[in-house]
Amino acid sequence: MPEAPERITRLLPLIYEGIVRRSLEEDLGRAGDITTDAIATPGALASGSIVARAPGRIAGLDVALSAFRQLDPAISFEIRLEDGSDAVAGQALALLEGQARPILSAERTALNFLGRLCGIATSTRDVVAVVAPYGTKVVCTRKTTPGLRAIEKYAVRAGGGSNHRFGLDDAVLIKDNHRVLAGSLSEAVRRVRGCVGHMVKIEAEVDTIAQLEEALGLGVDAVLLDNMSLEDLARGVRMARGRAITEASGGITPETAAAVAATGVDLLSIGWLTHSAPSLDVSLDLSL
Amino acid sequence: MPEAPERITRLLPLIYEGIVRRSLEEDLGRAGDITTDAIATPGALASGSIVARAPGRIAGLDVALSAFRQLDPAISFEIRLEDGSDAVAGQALALLEGQARPILSAERTALNFLGRLCGIATSTRDVVAVVAPYGTKVVCTRKTTPGLRAIEKYAVRAGGGSNHRFGLDDAVLIKDNHRVLAGSLSEAVRRVRGCVGHMVKIEAEVDTIAQLEEALGLGVDAVLLDNMSLEDLARGVRMARGRAITEASGGITPETAAAVAATGVDLLSIGWLTHSAPSLDVSLDLSL
Amino acid sequence: MPEAPERITRLLPLIYEGIVRRSLEEDLGRAGDITTDAIATPGALASGSIVARAPGRIAGLDVALSAFRQLDPAISFEIRLEDGSDAVAGQALALLEGQARPILSAERTALNFLGRLCGIATSTRDVVAVVAPYGTKVVCTRKTTPGLRAIEKYAVRAGGGSNHRFGLDDAVLIKDNHRVLAGSLSEAVRRVRGCVGHMVKIEAEVDTIAQLEEALGLGVDAVLLDNMSLEDLARGVRMARGRAITEASGGITPETAAAVAATGVDLLSIGWLTHSAPSLDVSLDLSL
């Protein structure tokens, strides 16, 4: 199993409090938790632990605990395994204690966040482990769940991966359609350089060695080698060495990742980390 | 392949416009699509089609098209395959035409919604096909993506599945923890009946035949048979016949679904339809 | 005076904090409480009590106190009479103490909520008392104040009443127009059963004994006997016994409620509890 990444900086609550609140409202609806409200007596207390039922990389504990905290600030927590660590099956990730009613009412919302984020971190960790021997990095894409981009990109970091653009506004990626619109890649790059600031990097997507040659000649910061054969990829990587960061994309799976990494490419770009990684099975075990 | 469900009622835009807008804002950030803004000339037009790259059940076209519409109300659309239909690989789902710039800027947001919803519909369709011969229904759970519950439950319907509770407030589900809090299932049911209105159904989760016996004696509307062996399940279904709706849950997979359905249970409750179904590969093919 | 209901579960703050905040913003506008801001010195303290000026059933104290708390979390409270209890004229419901300025600035917003919710609870209590001897329940409708449905339905419970649907999405009610659209009640019920999940109850509105007969034959969960004569109502109730819950609606007033209840109907549905109940006179008596 790969080591945990050096350090995962915890997200500022401002980044996730809004989406957690909206998710609580989505689950509680107009009338709230009618089952628990009918059954729990006002004084009833609960203590318990959030447990990983399957082994995996942990991500999103703060986000999950925020669900409990937003229903009742008096619930107390003890984190047992920091984000970015690996849990074995059955391991407790956090303990919590407080009124039974808000704990039960926030449970599903908290676990929905945690399972998804641990799932992404675990899938990322696994593919990172495969390509680590080659010194290759794994990056995610903009194919994230609508509304959850910031926390899903955080989960990728917790899995040992790295982040590509957070949106359309923080870096330039010139794709096929942009090249067509401009008439040529060189014209596209010229237009971009006339518009964006000096702190913005430029990457060009290329499908062929010829396109790569043009892109390197234009001095772009990075090249996205899309759907290339392993041979072309290896050749492209050699061409780009010292001239641009190289990134491979296009249907890379855990099975093919090692072969792609062996071409020497700097980065593997993998969309399914965020759009199709299965959730990790996590649960809340309570003593009432 | 199973037939498409009788009729999928389109969602009112009010249900999804807000989350689509927030997702556009999430992707466009503060500065917008800096690549396209630099490259596309004001008059540049585009036409193209949204295409399924893999075979699957379609769900969420209106949601996806709303992303384009919210950036530019002048983009025109033609839907070629209604939600609830099955696409073959390469099939066009919708055509669109308009200014190139908003089309390119909304593309990823639109596809992120569509891929996820088609993925859920497709996974649902596949398991529905497996259990259809037994007359069993497939239902989803509250293990949905935070913020997307309404549209994910819609995707389950498009896949031929049925919906369990939409939240904590529209039906009662008495789980283990509730039973413990109340002291007994009968006390839990008594408390619930003292609180909730006459239009609210009550379901009780039971783990054993003894618990099932108690639940049936209390006249609940439905029983959730959780993690039971196939033998117990079959026995429980016979006991409950004519007295309560029966629902099986607990780690049901496409592989085990047929065996569970063969017990005669009314419903299979499957969480992974919404928390772990892989996205369907969809793309936007443009002519510029 | 009827007894207080068994137990009123307090609302989660998440349910009402948003509407209370919007109401404070509505009253404070852009410039805030210009009278109090000009007059109150920074150190000025106040203590006082929220008082019922007229006798009534209490509901909404937490909602009202939230207005003070949102302006100044340091204000302290002591609740003297729980929601669901009956106050005599002049009785103190809660004591509060803190800075004079936020207390004065939140006063009207707090009282606007409290007066309305106590008014609903009081009207509900009074009609509940009238029909209690017959074992009949009183239920409210969707004719609630826009924006306040969750807390008004709570006030009905505090008054000893029960809640009908919270919205269009948590239960099915087939009305005249739906029957016309479907062609017949049986077709309407068939369509509904093909669409909604297993945890959703179905009620049919019927205007005549013939329609009731049809509805009962279809196995709906409840029937809404709308604007029937007392004779037809009594006859309908007998027909429905053991087959469906019966609910009477249509212009029921405190004066006519007993006669309607005497027909043996299970529930009286009364819209004016939420759309026309007069506020209870409540005030804040301060010592400065």
Add this chain to the structure above:
Amino acid sequence: MPEAPERITRLLPLIYEGIVRRSLEEDLGRAGDITTDAIATPGALASGSIVARAPGRIAGLDVALSAFRQLDPAISFEIRLEDGSDAVAGQALALLEGQARPILSAERTALNFLGRLCGIATSTRDVVAVVAPYGTKVVCTRKTTPGLRAIEKYAVRAGGGSNHRFGLDDAVLIKDNHRVLAGSLSEAVRRVRGCVGHMVKIEAEVDTIAQLEEALGLGVDAVLLDNMSLEDLARGVRMARGRAITEASGGITPETAAAVAATGVDLLSIGWLTHSAPSLDVSLDLSL
């Protein structure tokens, strides 16, 4: 019956669109109108009229129609009786035509607004008629429904009444508590004049003739004569003539309004117009 007011300026949609949208979301919840969605076929059309079932003053048609428009901009409307006019029982206020589904789904939200606003306008109209012979105006207070102040104050105008402050920030009203905080009314007025701008009017609440004398000496713009006997009121009005606007408040009912107006006071301030006026019975009669 009094004449309709000279002209009721229609509210800008910006004022009410937000609260109407929130109310639609409140009623539609997560799943939407499950009854209508199951039953209405896509092409089904409806036309119909919004009808007053009881006689009353009309207010809020634009607000109500906005509910339909927000669900489906293609619904067409024809207003038959402008806000500020009087309807007889059974009179059509507006005609509408469009898809059956959004019309049925918006019906209750639209009527909830309309019934409440017409109710306020009608109650206002009736008390205005009582005091009109005395040249007295009727004004509402800040005892409005949380979230609905702007539209309820509009309904008062439609009823022929006038508006007092819209919030705590648009005029100064020095009440008892403010006087106590400042030590004296003159000190309170001094502090206010040191703080507020030149476009802000100042009113002082007075309980006794002595207080009135002090207030008039301070040159306030208006005096609120609170809970005074008719004798004191008449005396106070004579004292204030030409020096300040006079406003009577405190438990004024339709029965006592004429006697209070006969004292010559300029304005009657009546809280129940907005907090306790019963809704007008309005309905939507459809042809499907």
Add this chain to the structure above:
Amino acid sequence: MPEAPERITRLLPLIYEGIVRRSLEEDLGRAGDITTDAIATPGALASGSIVARAPGRIAGLDVALSAFRQLDPAISFEIRLEDGSDAVAGQALALLEGQARPILSAERTALNFLGRLCGIATSTRDVVAVVAPYGTKVVCTRKTTPGLRAIEKYAVRAGGGSNHRFGLDDAVLIKDNHRVLAGSLSEAVRRVRGCVGHMVKIEAEVDTIAQLEEALGLGVDAVLLDNMSLEDLARGVRMARGRAITEASGGITPETAAAVAATGVDLLSIGWLTHSAPSLDVSLDLSL
């Protein structure tokens, strides 16, 4: 230098918390402060002071500190110079202490608010000092920064100025276009008096002595003498004495303010206080 105004009442947090939060979100974006997050270790502490780098009138400390508080409620503060006081260059306005990370991440947002509000207060103070010998007041206009009106008007008060209307709804100002629409000023005033409540003041803009004469004859509360020569202004002020508040407007600068004030006009209305006042240079000096 003029004395600080008698007392500046601190704004309720409800007035500014929302805009501060939106501004933090604007600066932190999706990914947060990536520089500080990478560099600051979890335990790193910081203490420091907010310092005025140039002399000026202080306004907005609470607003600025709210930025830190919203990122981390555990940061502690000590205010050293209250709003409404004058700082010399280099003077500490507030001390703060806490985790280094949230302090660094909130710094720019906090200073952006503080610099702007102190800039407005300082410019206001300076022009107030110029006209104070004439007993003239300085008022701001509605030419404020979009979204910041309430706090910019507060800064004007902290600078010793006074506030004109906060919006279009709290007082009447009849401008040229309104006069044209009505046909005459007298008709405009008549229409206004038929619509607005008794607590609303009426001001008329006049460009000529003849218009002023008409306005005074109509008994308006205030007259806005727009772009008049000093001679006409002086003549107008004499005409209006005892009949209406006089306000001069139109390109008044610090250089011309004394001459305008010398005409005896009651108020100078100066738009550039809020739309063009330069920021005060403020900084955060930290010890790490």
Add this chain to the structure above:
Amino acid sequence: MPEAPERITRLLPLIYEGIVRRSLEEDLGRAGDITTDAIATPGALASGSIVARAPGRIAGLDVALSAFRQLDPAISFEIRLEDGSDAVAGQALALLEGQARPILSAERTALNFLGRLCGIATSTRDVVAVVAPYGTKVVCTRKTTPGLRAIEKYAVRAGGGSNHRFGLDDAVLIKDNHRVLAGSLSEAVRRVRGCVGHMVKIEAEVDTIAQLEEALGLGVDAVLLDNMSLEDLARGVRMARGRAITEASGGITPETAAAVAATGVDLLSIGWLTHSAPSLDVSLDLSL
């Protein structure tokens, strides 16, 4: 006067519609434009032009026109001078025509946006003209108006300037405090490289030639030469040539800009463009 920049891409409405709507709500308050509502008759029409009263660079016309459009979608517009062009005094920027009432009610909000954005664009244009002979670019900072960053950065582009970071999350800027926290610049850079993605540029602030040497040795993308003497700046620029982008900051004014540019530095970073540029005088001239 410098030429207009090559092409200013218009902002997507999604970027500014929210802040324009909030500003309209800020100005209209609860009651709306009470002056215009009282005076304008329903059918009254208006046509007119938005005019620059002083010469300047135009920016923000779409933003300003959105204010009118949001009050009344039926108002028609004709833009006469595109953003990024220079207006002479008195020149019409746009014509508009429609109902008088919404035009008058949106006027101030529209002009508040336009005046501010044109002011920024004009100040930027003027300093760009000064440094253009040296091939130096002008960039803005994060010292923008809270809530308006995206549109103010757009105005800088319209003035011929370029944009630095849009927030804390789209590029790394290592300042003094970060260096202190890390212990050294090299450690700070190491930590950053371990955290951020490959599309993020890194800039280091340096105060001395020694620090610059260290930064260049670390291979950062850009160096911010802060408050250096002209001599040190010139020396630093020579050292950095071909190794990093150079940016000068610290109290640069229009007067000193040429001398700083003459050092050969690539960029001048100027905060006052957004925090202290005076508004351009713009007005709406109407025919009613």
